[in-house]
Amino acid sequence: MKLPVPAALRKPAKPGGNGRGNGPAPANLKDVPPEERQRETHGPLDVAVEGGKDVVGWVDQRTGASGFLTGMLYRKVPKGTNWFYTLGSATLFAFAMQAITGVFLAMYYTPSPVEAYDSITHLTNEVFLGEFVRGTHKWGASVMTILIFLHMGRVFFFGAYKYPRELNWIIGVVLLILTLVMGFTGYLLPFDQRSFWATVVGVNINGTGPVVGPYLSDFLRAGAEFGPSTLSRFYAIHMLLVPGLIIALIGAHLYLVVKLGTTAPPWVRGDRPRPAKPVERITAGANGRNGGSASNGQDPSQTGGHAPEEGHRRE
Numbered sequence: 001m002k003l004p005v006p007a008a009l010r011k012p013a014k015p016g017g018n019g020r021g022n023g024p025a026p027a028n029l030k031d032v033p034p035e036e037r038q039r040e041t042h043g044p045l046d047v048a049v050e051g052g053k054d055v056v057g058w059v060d061q062r063t064g065a066s067g068f069l070t071g072m073l074y075r076k077v078p079k080g081t082n083w084f085y086t087l088g089s090a091t092l093f094a095f096a097m098q099a100i101t102g103v104f105l106a107m108y109y110t111p112s113p114v115e116a117y118d119s120i121t122h123l124t125n126e127v128f129l130g131e132f133v134r135g136t137h138k139w140g141a142s143v144m145t146i147l148i149f150l151h152m153g154r155v156f157f158f159g160a161y162k163y164p165r166e167l168n169w170i171i172g173v174v175l176l177i178l179t180l181v182m183g184f185t186g187y188l189l190p191f192d193q194r195s196f197w198a199t200v201v202g203v204n205i206n207g208t209g210p211v212v213g214p215y216l217s218d219f220l221r222a223g224a225e226f227g228p229s230t231l232s233r234f235y236a237i238h239m240l241l242v243p244g245l246i247i248a249l250i251g252a253h254l255y256l257v258v259k260l261g262t263t264a265p266p267w268v269r270g271d272r273p274r275p276a277k278p279v280e281r282i283t284a285g286a287n288g289r290n291g292g293s294a295s296n297g298q299d300p301s302q303t304g305g306h307a308p309e310e311g312h313r314r315e
């Protein structure tokens, strides 16, 4: 069966190809491409597929969202892109899983010191798939933390934090801190002995920080001492404040990834200036142009065609 990709989201045609590729988006999305016209609709599945395509086309005509999506899904990546480049997407997937499982947990959780523990026990032991969803959320937190560090390591060791991606690195650092804050604030929520006392220790350590430390502790405790409001505060931070910030920052992070492109692996770049061959030196000297750049062995495709500055990187 042909993939039910609406015309608007199809890969643009390659220059020099048969001019259709998978079919460029028609100017008017109501114009059905010829190959589609011949297809007949048979069963309810075909009707459902066609209906889905119509809806996507309708939304796209009004939002132009397919431009962003095709730009993101079919963007060029540098030569040498490998499995290490999937770590960012893996982190994103882990975050999505946390968000989805978190929504289901919130349906059963009561953020009150009296009821929190019982609501979690009820969820784990009596609710259908409750233990599975809770376990996925709990282990998913560790998975996301490990993945974010691995992704950061990839970015660091591939030199992808350098110009012009410093801002994305800084956004990443904030995302890392926020991910750790999620782990810290989530830990208190089951409200058993371990989570309570671990949080007391954590908040006290926090309070020893310079200048802002004590204020931060007071903010987390919702006062000078642990009290009934502390749990609500952690809950609000854990499921409203920090996820909102993370979503906004992931949006900015991905926007910059698409805008700047990804960095080629260091061993692929290979753009160190090589000594010019004698004949090239004569040619360059004769017309006084090119500044010898024709002989540095630079292959622009290795930068993924996104960041020309990489061709001129000083090693």
Ligand code: HEM
Pocket: 084, 085, 086, 087, 088, 089, 091, 092, 095, 148, 151, 152, 155, 160, 161, 165, 168, 169, 170, 171, 172, 173, 175, 176, 179, 250, 253, 257, 261, 262, 263, 264
């Ligand atoms: C919620 C956490 C994060 C998510 C969902 C995320 C997602 C992504 C994705 C999907 C990419 C593109 C593919 C890739 O290179 O893997 C990317 C690239 C990048 N990320 Fe992250 N990231 C996160 C955290 C971080 C952190 C903690 C840092 C560093 C401190 C960071 C710095 C970067 C940089 C500099 C790039 C550009 C890489 C390049 O040009 O090759 N990110 N991120």
